[in-house]
Amino acid sequence: MEPIYLDHAATTPIHSDVQAKMTDVMQHHFGNPSSIHRYGRDGRKLLDESRTTAAKALNAPFSSIIFTSGGTEANNLAIFGTAHAYRAQGNHIITTTIEHHAVLHPCEQLEAAGFEVTYLPVDQSGQVRVQDVQAALRDDTILVTIMAVNNETGVVQPIQEISDVLTDHQAVFHTDAVQMFGVMPIDVTELGVDLLTASSHKIYGPKGVGLLYKRDDIHLEQQLLGGEQERKWRPGTENTLAIAGFNQAIQTLQANREKRHEHYQALQDRLILELEKQGIEFSVNGDLTQRVPNIINLSFPKTEVEMFLTNLDLAGIAVSSGSACTAGSIDPSHVLKAMYGEKDARLTNSIRFSFGIDNTEDDMQIVAEKIKPIIERLEKVVT
Template sequence: MEPIYLDHAATSPVHPEVIQAMLPYYEEQFGNPSSIHQFGRRARQGVDEARGTIARLLQADPSEFIFTSGGTEADNLAIFGYAYQHRGKGNHIITSQVEHHAVLHACQELEHQGFEVTYVPVDQTGRVSVEDVRQALRDDTILVTLMYGNNEVGTIQPIAEIGALLQDHQAVLHTDAVQAFGAISIELDHLPVDMLSVSAHKINGPKGVGLLYVRDGIVLKPALYGGEQERKKRAGTENVAAIIGFAKAVEIAIANREERQKAYFDYCQTFFDQFQQEGVQFVMNGHQTWRLPHIFNVSFPGVHVEALLVNLDLAGIAASSGSACTAGSIEPSHVLVAMHGSDSELVTSGVRFSFGLGNTKEHVQWAAKETAKIVKRLQDQEAFIR
């Protein structure tokens, strides 16, 4: 069996149609979109059309989108840009304990600069309580930043309810939708958020491009200076080809979303059924109703995640711990720690399988069987040692 890639939540292969859409902007339409000659005008037309396509599909105005280098920059622009611009209104920010590090580290940096940050907890499914957010709100709260769908366990947060909670408060709502976008429906004309971050490489687009949706009327302090691109909110020559590819990836993702959702839920069930059939000891992580369809996160008591990932890789299965790897060792997942506590065995044995373009039912069935064999062997070894 050929190697099977089940780590699409980390990054995804570029769709062939996306590559074809990008090629002319490397070969022929290579102009700088800020130039006034015909080469520049053609590039500008491509960027404007791509922005319009994304805006139409997300049901927002094109002027509300800022292209960035990816999800991390989009998150940083939203958090730092709003905090710096509106510090006169207050210096309190609310986030959660399970955010992506692009959000957590940004908030930690703001704390070093004198801002106060409340990190609301999550329950054992990884979900934030709306009531906890309500209780954390203060008169000087200026920003609430909560991810839409968790990148490690797939839990979907109650973003609409939290947005409704903030309707009569000065605080604005930013959501990191990098993992959720393309996996579930997001319509900005109905979603009560003020800012939303997205990245192309999670939806079979190119790396190095993302966007920040900024609702009309929201003012941010720019993070970059040196040009008037992106309506003076993000200086720097636009990554034209990547932006074209981004728009194409959005088109494809939205067009076949329901078909993919059904397939990915089926893949998750295949893993679940195989583990049960083989008598594997396992615990599923995340919410079983409010969850992204392409992420299956599971802990195997008695198995260390490093050993499991190495054995999976040797078998030709690419999966992930969903947590950071530093100096060759895997740090405990901050998401699983927030859900289960630092002393839980589930924290050190959690593995994320995530599905996407190129995966088939046959691939997943084989991968599930191989994973079950590997886990049983490792669990039996651990039991023998004990």
């Protein structure tokens, strides 16, 4: 049996369109976009085309796109950049307990540097409450950073409603939309955000490239010093190869977004159906309606995640616990902890399935059939 990859929220393979584009760039377009000669102009053209594509995909102006080395760097630039640029106006930052570490760790570092950070809780739905944002807002709040879609549960956060609350407030509003970009259409004006993060390797593009949308009137303190690239927001010779791949991944995504969305939903529905058919006991972590179709986090009582993942891997199924793996052991997920509390069994028996364009509905049947005996075995060990 061919292995079945169900960990697309971690990363996706590179799409064949993207491979073709990158091969062409590698062979024929190596110029440094800052050079005056024809090779440089050629590199500049690639860059401009990519910026146009990214801007269009977000319904944003050309000048608002800053290419970065990925989602992590874009989040760091947004958070440190805003906090330091607006410090004269306040010292308070609002975020949530379920953010990716590329948001949480910068916030923790700012806290250590003297900023005050409010970490908003979530309930069992995995969603942040708009009234909690309202209640946490202070006159000296300078930054609100809340993710658009949670990477472990797939739960969609009420970004537009939060932006309504912030309308007349000075706070800059950043959203980490890494897990939203590939599945939901994004219009930064409709969403009402000032800063937005996206990453290429979650949408069938290459790793090591992403972007920060920055509304033109928002100021950031530079985090890197060097040349004039990306209007100085992100100096360093542009990674034109990866950016061109990202460009192609966005174009292919835009042309297929609805089809992909339907496909992911069909896979998710089929997986649930097949698990039920097998009589497997499970529950869904997080809200059942406010979610993207390509990520589902399931708890399997009487199992233990590390053994479960290893057994699934041996059976040819690649999934993840959704949380970090440190030194070979899996830390309990901070997202599930925020939803259920420290002691809940779901922290140690939950698995994230994330679907991709190459998965088939038949795969879902195979997955459920393979899970059944594994769970039966694990039940004997764990209980």
